[in-house]
Amino acid sequence: xxxxxxxxxxxxxxxxxxxxxxxxxxxxxxxxxxxxxxxxxxxxxxxxxxxxxxxxxxxxxxxxxxxxxxxxxxxxxxxxxxxxxxxxxxxxxxxxxxxxxxxxxxxxxxxxxxxxxxxxxxxxxxxxxxxxxxxxxxxxxxxxxxx
Amino acid sequence: xxxxxxxxxxxxxxxxxxxxxxxxxxxxxxxxxxxxxxxxxxxxxxxxxxxxxxxxxxxxxxxxxxxxxxxxxxxxxxxxxxxxxxxxxxxxxxxxxxxxxxxxxxxxxxxxxxxxxxxxxxxxxxxxxxxxxxxxxxxxxxxxxxx
DNA sequence: TGCGATAGACAGATTATCTGTCTAATCTGG
DNA sequence: CCAGATTAGACAGATAATCTGTCTATCGCA
Numbered sequence: 001x002x003x004x005x006x007x008x009x010x011x012x013x014x015x016x017x018x019x020x021x022x023x024x025x026x027x028x029x030x031x032x033x034x035x036x037x038x039x040x041x042x043x044x045x046x047x048x049x050x051x052x053x054x055x056x057x058x059x060x061x062x063x064x065x066x067x068x069x070x071x072x073x074x075x076x077x078x079x080x081x082x083x084x085x086x087x088x089x090x091x092x093x094x095x096x097x098x099x100x101x102x103x104x105x106x107x108x109x110x111x112x113x114x115x116x117x118x119x120x121x122x123x124x125x126x127x128x129x130x131x132x133x134x135x136x137x138x139x140x141x142x143x144x145x146x147x
Numbered sequence: 148x149x150x151x152x153x154x155x156x157x158x159x160x161x162x163x164x165x166x167x168x169x170x171x172x173x174x175x176x177x178x179x180x181x182x183x184x185x186x187x188x189x190x191x192x193x194x195x196x197x198x199x200x201x202x203x204x205x206x207x208x209x210x211x212x213x214x215x216x217x218x219x220x221x222x223x224x225x226x227x228x229x230x231x232x233x234x235x236x237x238x239x240x241x242x243x244x245x246x247x248x249x250x251x252x253x254x255x256x257x258x259x260x261x262x263x264x265x266x267x268x269x270x271x272x273x274x275x276x277x278x279x280x281x282x283x284x285x286x287x288x289x290x291x292x293x294x
Numbered sequence: 295t296g297c298g299a300t301a302g303a304c305a306g307a308t309t310a311t312c313t314g315t316c317t318a319a320t321c322t323g324g
Numbered sequence: 325c326c327a328g329a330t331t332a333g334a335c336a337g338a339t340a341a342t343c344t345g346t347c348t349a350t351c352g353c354a
Contacts, residue, residue, distance in 0.1 A: 010264065017161050017287075040341060046159070055302065067303090068343075071342080087301090092300070120289070128282045131275070131282065132282050133157050135278065136161065139164055187311090214312070215310065217333065218310075218311080237319075237320070239320070240319090
């Protein structure tokens with residue numbers, strides 16, 4: 001429970017903006033005929049780096065337990081959007097990587113995000129939007145335990 | 148799926164900040180011995196206005212279906228944190244209101260939020276934090292379909 | 295080498311969420 | 325002022341997402 005004030009607090013504003021962006025990206029996938037990826041799966045997939053990412057790290061970034069992340073990765077693997085390969089650096093670990101099949105998805109989502117950000121920039125001004133980005137980036141140093 | 152870039156995109160930054168705030172508030176409740184409110188319940192409860200709010204409106208604000216909101220309100224009612232009273236303005240509707248029992252919860256959560264915001268202000272500067280707030284407030288006009 | 299920490303799989307339970315349907319009440323255009 | 329469309333929210337049922345706890349293999353360090 002963050003608060004029950006009437007004038008919206010920062011938490012709610014962050015939430016509204018985040019959900020709007022996420023929703024638009026996911027809706028764009030559906031509009032493009034990609035209906036076999038859920039929002040929760042997308043949240044995980046969006047955090048996979050270009051060289052693959054460990055399940056543990058995905059879990060941390062998405063703020064879910066390793067178990068939840070593993071569960072979602074399993075589904076993404078079943079639909080062919082990711083693959084798991086051994087991590088050469090650590091034989092306990094496996095790297096989750098996007099497959100070629102994910103290309104269209106990533107492209108569709110990214111271009112929708114770009115479109116949304118353009119709308120936002122038009123509404124509040126590019127400079128103000130960039131200020132938000134930069135401030136949140138600095139804020140991440142204290143809000144994001146990992147990096 | 149928002150994107151898979153390495154340099155964090157705005158969506159992830161919004162998410163990280165939002166979750167950090169929410170997590171801190173919820174942890175403060177647990178630390179204060181309030182362990183019978185889940186994060187999802189708190190998300191709903193935080194949107195209840197001082198004069199009561201309809202389930203439909205809570206659902207819209209929290210971006211869940213009426214059914215989900217109704218389910219969570221039911222749980223909050225069972226633990227005594229909210230009550231449902233008839234809406235004098237519309238006999239179909241019922242207003243969800245916080246009870247006296249919720250006072251401590253609201254107070255605890257709010258003061259933790261204030262503490263977090265103070266930390267954030269110290270880290271990036273009060274002016275920059277306020278700029279984020281104001282920009283997100285303006286952004287809400289296009290990201291929040293309702294008001 | 296030996297012990298604590300980490301990666302992630304497995305099992306099981308719980309919580310949250312959705313779609314679809316239904317009734318009662320309200321709103322609105324003719 | 326009434327008929328049809330809309331809205332509030334309950335009910336039923338299914339699914340999705342998430343958690344706690346446990347286990348094995350591996351790693352890293354003192």
